[in-house]
Amino acid sequence: MDTPRRKLRNLHMENVQNSSTPIRVPPSPMLKTLGHGTGVSVYRLDRSPRLGQIRSPWAVKRITQSMRVRKDTLFNARIVHEADILRKLKHPNIVGFRGVVTNDEGVNTLALEMCTTSLGSILEERHDEDLGPLPAKNTFKMIMDVALALDFLHNEARLLHGDLKSFNVLVKGEFEICKLCDFGVALPLDEQGEINFPKNPGLRYVGTSLWCAPEVIDDMDIIDSKADIFSFGLVIYETLALVPPHTLELDAALGEELDSSHDLSTETEKMQRKQLDFSADESKGGPVEMDEQTDNDMSTEVIDDDEEEEEEEEVDEDEDDTKENDIKENDISDFTLNNLHSAYGTRPPLPVAFQLSDDYNCIVELFYLCTNALSEDRPAAKTIWQCLENNAANVATGSD
Structure with a gap:
């Protein structure tokens, strides 16, 4: 469409x-x-x-x-x-x-x-079916579309997304268009494109630790839009590795072979996805201040008492999921979790199992650029989409 x-x-x-x-x-x-x-x-x-x-x-x-x-x-x-x-x-x-x-x-x-699905779901399916990295043309489309969204968000809306990851990138059709979603923890950027936490004590960063930038993990007083760019680099990593960032290191800590089809057990991966939030408390965790606003032109649907039975089924499922994840979390040693936590805010190594063709050279380069340790060394979202646009034009005209 x-x-x-x-x-x-x-x-x-x-x-x-x-x-x-x-x-x-x-x-x-x-x-x-x-x-x-x-x-x-x-x-x-x-x-x-x-x-x-x-x-x-x-x-x-x-x-x-x-x-x-x-x-x-x-x-x-x-x-x-x-x-x-x-x-x-x-x-x-x-x-x-x-x-x-x-x-x-x-x-x-x-x-x-x-939308049809999320990028995260697509990557999970490719991982489960051992299909290899996302096709380069689909990754380029995702990078272009998300970079355009971030450019608008950072420079026109003056907002930091604050929780960029593959599951917050929606895909329509066969990568006809990609859309950024989940703005529940977005933060306002000031005139300098920054967030000064000491000057705004009501603001807090609530990103998912596996995708957080080093300045967020280090609890810096001032961060800027480049924190989103680091997370974006880790989304690019996901298209290559097919697993969340740093979870291959978790495999290594658990004594699993990295080159044996890069298998991350379903139980461990589910635990990690559940655990993503509790570790956010290590940085600035909590709600963002907001203005009250109501939609007077919209009515609500009240759940009748005779529907309570159906609702109870959902309660039981949620409680079972919580208990299951608590057990899985306890099964992993403190040593392993400490190893994982020390990897937060760093550039994860690319998996050695995949042989990438030359089509991926630009994608790998963007991954490295976006995950530079210093925010000033990362490209702006506008620079990313403009470079991709220029490259596409050069390919179309046969220029070098």
């Missing part, structure tokens, strides 16, 4: 935001689960036809039932914060905002543009 022209896209967004038609979101068990994050789940909402016209599905995001039972307000507040940000971001490479509703229990639900 082609991206609508900007004029049509903006008109569509105005219609969505100004529409008086209520958003009806059924209980979670009645929705198709698309994925899980820390404290939240994402579901597919198939909308019923209107006036004989088929309407595209939406992705809806809400806190998990276990978080509701615990009355944890942090992740619920992040959904409101993300909605407040997304309604202001209009860019073809940023996931579209569709609406936000709050039910009588105070649970927030965010409705978003639906």
